[in-house]
Amino acid sequence: MKFRTKAIHIGNERCKTTGAVVPPIHLASTYVQDEPGVWGEYDYSRSGNPTRDRMETTLAALENGTDALAFSSGMAATHCVSMLLNSGDHILAGADIYGGTYRLLHKICNRSGIEVSLVDATDPATLSEAIQSNTKLIWIETPGNPLMSITDIAACAGIANNAGILIGVDNTFATPSLTRPLDLGVDIVMHSATKYLGGHSDALGGALVVKSKDLFDELYFIQNATGNCMSPLDSFLISRGMKTLDLRVKAQSESALTIAKYLSGDSRIKRVLYPGLPDSIGFDVAQKQMRGGFGGMLSFELCGDFTKAKRVTGSTQLFQLAVSLGAVESLIEQPASMSHASYDREVRLKNGISDELIRLSVGLEDVDDLIHDLDCALACQ
Amino acid sequence: MALQEAEEYGESTTAVHAGESHQKALDSITDPIVMASTYTFENTKAVIDYIEQNQDRGEYGRYGNPNEAVVERKLAALDGGEDAVLYSSGMAAIVGVIMAKLNAGDEVVFFDECYHRSREFCSKHMSRFGVVTRQVEACNYDAMEAAINNNTKLLVSESPTNPHLSVVDLERFAAIGKRTGVETLIDATLATPYNVKPIKFGVDYVLHSATKYLGGHNDLLAGVIIGGKQQLADIRYLRGILGSINSAHNCYLLQRGLKTFDVRMERHNANGMAIATFLESHPRVSKVYYPGLASHSYHEVAKKQMRGYGGLITFELGDADWRATADVVDRCRLPKIGPSLGGVESLIEQPLVMSYYELPAEERAAYGIKDNMIRMAIGIEDTHDLIQDLNQALEG
Numbered sequence: 001m002k003f004r005t006k007a008i009h010i011g012n013e014r015c016k017t018t019g020a021v022v023p024p025i026h027l028a029s030t031y032v033q034d035e036p037g038v039w040g041e042y043d044y045s046r047s048g049n050p051t052r053d054r055m056e057t058t059l060a061a062l063e064n065g066t067d068a069l070a071f072s073s074g075m076a077a078t079h080c081v082s083m084l085l086n087s088g089d090h091i092l093a094g095a096d097i098y099g100g101t102y103r104l105l106h107k108i109c110n111r112s113g114i115e116v117s118l119v120d121a122t123d124p125a126t127l128s129e130a131i132q133s134n135t136k137l138i139w140i141e142t143p144g145n146p147l148m149s150i151t152d153i154a155a156c157a158g159i160a161n162n163a164g165i166l167i168g169v170d171n172t173f174a175t176p177s178l179t180r181p182l183d184l185g186v187d188i189v190m191h192s193a194t195k196y197l198g199g200h201s202d203a204l205g206g207a208l209v210v211k212s213k214d215l216f217d218e219l220y221f222i223q224n225a226t227g228n229c230m231s232p233l234d235s236f237l238i239s240r241g242m243k244t245l246d247l248r249v250k251a252q253s254e255s256a257l258t259i260a261k262y263l264s265g266d267s268r269i270k271r272v273l274y275p276g277l278p279d280s281i282g283f284d285v286a287q288k289q290m291r292g293g294f295g296g297m298l299s300f301e302l303c304g305d306f307t308k309a310k311r312v313t314g315s316t317q318l319f320q321l322a323v324s325l326g327a328v329e330s331l332i333e334q335p336a337s338m339s340h341a342s343y344d345r346e347v348r349l350k351n352g353i354s355d356e357l358i359r360l361s362v363g364l365e366d367v368d369d370l371i372h373d374l375d376c377a378l379a380c381q
Numbered sequence: 382m383a384l385q386e387a388e389e390y391g392e393s394t395t396a397v398h399a400g401e402s403h404q405k406a407l408d409s410i411t412d413p414i415v416m417a418s419t420y421t422f423e424n425t426k427a428v429i430d431y432i433e434q435n436q437d438r439g440e441y442g443r444y445g446n447p448n449e450a451v452v453e454r455k456l457a458a459l460d461g462g463e464d465a466v467l468y469s470s471g472m473a474a475i476v477g478v479i480m481a482k483l484n485a486g487d488e489v490v491f492f493d494e495c496y497h498r499s500r501e502f503c504s505k506h507m508s509r510f511g512v513v514t515r516q517v518e519a520c521n522y523d524a525m526e527a528a529i530n531n532n533t534k535l536l537v538s539e540s541p542t543n544p545h546l547s548v549v550d551l552e553r554f555a556a557i558g559k560r561t562g563v564e565t566l567i568d569a570t571l572a573t574p575y576n577v578k579p580i581k582f583g584v585d586y587v588l589h590s591a592t593k594y595l596g597g598h599n600d601l602l603a604g605v606i607i608g609g610k611q612q613l614a615d616i617r618y619l620r621g622i623l624g625s626i627n628s629a630h631n632c633y634l635l636q637r638g639l640k641t642f643d644v645r646m647e648r649h650n651a652n653g654m655a656i657a658t659f660l661e662s663h664p665r666v667s668k669v670y671y672p673g674l675a676s677h678s679y680h681e682v683a684k685k686q687m688r689g690y691g692g693l694i695t696f697e698l699g700d701a702d703w704r705a706t707a708d709v710v711d712r713c714r715l716p717k718i719g720p721s722l723g724g725v726e727s728l729i730e731q732p733l734v735m736s737y738y739e740l741p742a743e744e745r746a747a748y749g750i751k752d753n754m755i756r757m758a759i760g761i762e763d764t765h766d767l768i769q770d771l772n773q774a775l776e777g
Contacts, residue, residue: 002763005715008726009762014717021719021726022600200637202411240598240637243725247644247761251393318394320403322410328397328640329410364644365398366391 004246011058025236026050047224051232055239062176063189065209067216069223070230074192075100077206081168081188083222087113089136094121094151095351096144099340124155131163141170146299146335146359147352148273150282153289157185173297177249178290182211193238195326199248203237205230248364253293255367262371263300268378274298296362297325306355309334313358315377318365325361330370333359393643400454412451414633418442444621448632455639459574460587462607466617471590473625474604475499481616485511487534494519494542496568519547522557529561539568544695544732544756545749546670548679551686555583575646576687593723597638597645601631648761650689655764660696665775667699692759693722703733703752710755712774715767722758727767729757
């Protein structure tokens with residue numbers, strides 16, 4: 001069964017009770033048991049819920065994993081992974097990661113005595129050298145946020161596997177429509193399901209997908225014990241969203257590439273960061289590990305300063321000014337003042353997130369309309 | 382932006398943004414779901430202002446709802462109409478129009494391939510109130526014109542029709558109405574505004590079962606009538622009295638479904654064409670009804686007025702009685718057996734069994750329903766997967 005067919009059918013099997021073509025939404029918090037001490041398939045919705053289960057089943061199939069766990073947000077999912085570690089352990093993370101992940105690692109995990117360091121993961125040799133004797137987890141994100149850097153998943157997974165270190169990939173930007181990291185050797189795939197999986201800016205969720213039963217059991221234990229799970233209504237909306245995931249991501253990738261090419265040829269633009277441009281640094285690796293497109297996210301730097309970037313970011317009509325990404329409507333934001341404001345400024349600049357950087361999340365609108373909108377905003381003085 | 386002038390934008394931009402406010406309540410990027418059954422006023426003066434100034438605001442849920450208003454504006458923009466009135470189902474929409482526009486002594490003329498429940502409502506129920514229903518052979522324009530008299534108030538057809546996929550020449554159909562001073566209505570559920578916009582051909586009203594492609598996920602019921610604002614005024618007024626408004630939850634899901642309308646339809650069209658072509662080449666298949674095929678009786682008309690041909694295909698098996706036909710249906714693994722169409726998941730059915738099982742053979746024949754007929758509502762799954770599945774079902 002191919003990807004688009006899986007997205008529609010796996011986990012959405014006909015409801016045996018009613019025949020309903022779309023499975024019912026089970027809002028129940030608890031389940032009535034036959035006798036004391038003998039548990040049925042479901043007992044309490046924190047531990048398992050039929051609607052959440054179906055969403056997890058679909059996602060596991062799309063990622064070629066065996067099991068998935070759905071959380072109330074992407075950060076909740078990442079946090080669950082970090083709780084696999086103990087005091088004294090070390091997390092080695094890529095430098096180009098989401099600001100919220102940076103904050104979790106540097107301002108929360110450190111409180112539990114977990115050591116954290118960032119490394120340029122786009123160079124596997126550098127990553128390899130940065131491994132310490134206490135490194136227990138390698139965490140990468142590709143394409144990176146907001147610089148769209150491309151990390152070679154297979155190469156990093158090889159290094160981690162050889163060293164016996166767990167490796168996780170935040171696959172939010174690429175989605176399983178383009179990249180399936182479990183096939184490339186990683187242990188854990190993480191998603192902010194709020195983004196492309198849901199795809200309509202109307203559900204919050206996170207997910208982890210694995211292909212090892214032992215790892216699943218450990219993560220499930222943590223999730224159930226700490227109580228972070230996706231609501232049934234959000235699970236339903238994300239299941240609904242996944243049915244059009246492939247169509248959306250392919251259309252958004254095509255539009256993003258067109259916009260990247262347009263911006264590259266514009267004298268008002270200093271540089272365009274998009275892995276689908278043949279002269280971009282990550283192009284070769286991206287071509288290898290992203291199939292059928294390079295994603296709907298792109299960033300660019302203006303010729304100008306913070307104020308100029310701020311003005312342009314606030315001047316578009318179709319691109320709406322907001323953080324988040326991956327939905328049907330196009331969004332624009334300035335990482336320095338918005339998505340990556342939780343970075344310390346010095347660290348932010350050191351990591352290449354300049355004041356004049358602008359990030360786009362390309363939606364499903366007509367690409368000519370989007371280009372016209374950007375053109376007008378760039379012309380504003 | 383509010384996309385007030387939606388025609389300036391591309392189709393997919395319209396689907397995503399039309400009808401919505403640029404800046405929504407609490408700055409949220411999506412519209413809130415307004416569950417309220419009633420709307421309150423700050424003071425008595427506000428109530429009086431509302432009545433005297435005919436203000437556009439909520440009063441009571443049966444008359445309108447903010448979620449419904451958004452989706453009505455979006456649907457009107459997609460079809461190139463001035464206004465739209467949303468209903469709790471496609472049938473509620475056609476009933477809403479008929480009840481609003483026809484009085485005792487008035488007449489309606491249908492092409493006889495129009496949805497049988499619509500015709501049944503008029504012929505069996507409106508007849509009790511003195512409304513006369515006439516039915517003429519589908520796409521026989523002379524017969525339709527001949528059926529019109531001074532009492533005729535509405536001409537109705539579906540295009541393409543279900544399950545025969547006959548395509549009405551919209552220009553000719555609209556011209557009859559204009560020439561005789563009778564309003565025209567097209568049920569364009571199977572075509573959707575992606576493939577044809579009947580209003581551009583001069584048709585007065587467009588009707589959709591929005592349950593199908595517009596919602597697109599088989600998880601809501603809705604109907605809509607689109608047309609001129611003034612023409613729809615009495616229809617909207619009557620809906621407020623009859624109470625067939627849709628729910629806020631459904632309106633939200635419909636709005637959400639419309640955001641991917643463009644990409645879904647592109648895929649439904651591509652899958653439909655590929656599968657119709659495959660079926661036509663299969664030795665067990667004796668006939669395929671699909672407007673995109675050159676062999677289809679109405680291909681030329683379809684080509685002239687449609688951008689694509691949708692996801693509904695009907696076909697007949699050359700060598701099968703009704704049981705052998707049912708065997709093919711039962712052997713399919715991907716399409717689920719069920720009525721309806723237009724969702725992301727493919728559905729399959731044998732019209733004889735699903736919709737006409739209790740009718741005597743001669744009545745079925747009059748409807749053009751054959752024992753060896755299968756109807757498929759093609760979804761957006763992988764094309765290869767669908768063809769492979771259909772092939773194994775046919776090879777048995």
